[in-house]
Amino acid sequence: MKIVDVAAKAGVSPTTVSRVLNGSSLVKSRTRNKVMQAIEELGYYPNAAAKNLRSQRTWKIGVIVMDINVSYYAEIIKGIENTAYAKGYKVLICDAQNNREKERDFLGLLMDRTIDGLILVTPQMSDPEIADLADKGYDIGIIGRYIDHERVACAYTDNIEFSERAVSHLIENGHTHIAFLSGFAEAVDSYERLEGYIRALKKHNIPFRPELIENGNFDETLGYEAVMRLFAKKVPFTAVYAANDEMALGVYKACKELGIRIPSQLALVGVDNNRIGKYIVPTLSTVEQPKYAMGARLTENLIGWMTQKQFPERRDLKIASELIIRESSGGTGSDG
Amino acid sequence: MKIVDVAAKAGVSPTTVSRVLNGSSLVKSRTRNKVMQAIEELGYYPNAAAKNLRSQRTWKIGVIVMDINVSYYAEIIKGIENTAYAKGYKVLICDAQNNREKERDFLGLLMDRTIDGLILVTPQMSDPEIADLADKGYDIGIIGRYIDHERVACAYTDNIEFSERAVSHLIENGHTHIAFLSGFAEAVDSYERLEGYIRALKKHNIPFRPELIENGNFDETLGYEAVMRLFAKKVPFTAVYAANDEMALGVYKACKELGIRIPSQLALVGVDNNRIGKYIVPTLSTVEQPKYAMGARLTENLIGWMTQKQFPERRDLKIASELIIRESSGGTGSDG
């Protein structure tokens, strides 16, 4: 069933059918009706490949996420999706499942022009790799970090700033021996959050103790193991700043096993505002990133670039985050 | 940069380049090397639209999920993804965001041949609608329910059976007044779980009390409101079977507000094995569906159909589920 069949049935040319399909205003309404009816009767549906090939557009954008399981991404996707949808784009989500190879594989969708633009929500891919794609003329945006390339749209929060804020909060509650649970080394998030941690210590004249740093790879189980290593070292600490909530959950597990009370014996702050943090006892203090807004504004920007070759806002959007103080660091947990 | 450019540079015909690209064995290795080098130097990447148009295949399958936020879907997607990937297919995920219109919109990807096959993980779409697509020759699979159509692959668990098991568990713990929190009416899950509930009562000669049924639309907040309505009725009940964990979370909230203790004053069982159930206090009894297996086996089946026009296994896969007894219904919660 193709466009010529419809044209034949309706007694018009393929062009006219195409015009009707694409909502051109210069078709007589009687003609339009004939065509519509033929489409209806034949059950015709236009072929995307032919369309894309001819028009060199797909009206689709792709989103590569590192792991669809991580709730952090879901809200971002909604922001992307709704904005894109309003502008006539479909959003295709690709789950890289923490797998670098798969992640790179999905890049093919952009290069083979299955999609018009791509949004990366993955901390793993290297800056040069991304810059290289942009140099080749592909339209790219990235959420969660800054890329220094004039054609790459970014939306991110200030890791250093909110980490400093989170750790300062612990310090102001009287803690001086604060451990830091880091994520994997390749992620900017890891070292920027570490830097924020260090700055907070500096600001309050607290010495930096490298033995209080452990890596938990942003993972619950590895976070558990990391904090167990800390306890094993016998260096005293009364608080933990975990670079994400997953690792903070690992801290809960460790404390439960060791009979350590949160927050009276150990205060805890995470990052991401994972939903579980509101349900666990005691509730988890954390940093909320405006995920929906990041997705939405970045998408606005990217689509602006794709269509006008200019960004409606500045291409790098630094977005404010919020420290949520719940019970695990001595708050009341009254936010739900 | 197209295939003729590569051909020119390598001093061969476009056909030969195409053959190299597609791994044809009948190309002399010296020729292959020339071509590969030209591809490399030119940074050529094949255009998907042209390819798809010519070959009438995309090597992609789509997955429409009702809401990507719901963790229930994430594992299913992993099962789909890994199986598809192993067979050379890319998986594109579409988030319908609980929106019927968007959901239907994504169907367009199948009809316009952007994807070769589609997996539905959405309880909302009606049976006839799905059957209709299959009748038109599209390749479709569905997870979570049974569709009576010889060309539709399905994978699902037995709602009636596991609900009967869950409610029997409550009855065996001494409960006779058990409330049921239902999901939205369009979903088979809702009434099948209700039927299992009724069967369990029948089997144990406990009268069915319609006033103990309330609808919470599979949603936490609405589940909370539903159980509040139950309390307001002043009909006594000592246990709740919630048709999913989200609504069960609403029950926790209601109990917290009203000072009702779980499980001593109210026993609770949900469905889905949401991750939160392991962290909340008391831990939540629930029904685990083998999500990964459902996704994987269905995909295996669908791809088999797409390529051989036959199902490797029977087209309707009924998959066993498991009742997980944790603290909320009197268990020890020792599973984590």
Add this chain to the structure above:
DNA sequence: ATGAAAGCGCTAACAG
């Protein structure tokens, strides 16, 4: 083992 030619289904440019 390689190439020439045809065509997948659509839309854009141009003509009328």
Add this chain to the structure above:
DNA sequence: CTGTTAGCGCTTTCAT
């Protein structure tokens, strides 16, 4: 307002 023509970039006969 409508039609004719050409071509998007690739793969697939068929021929050599």
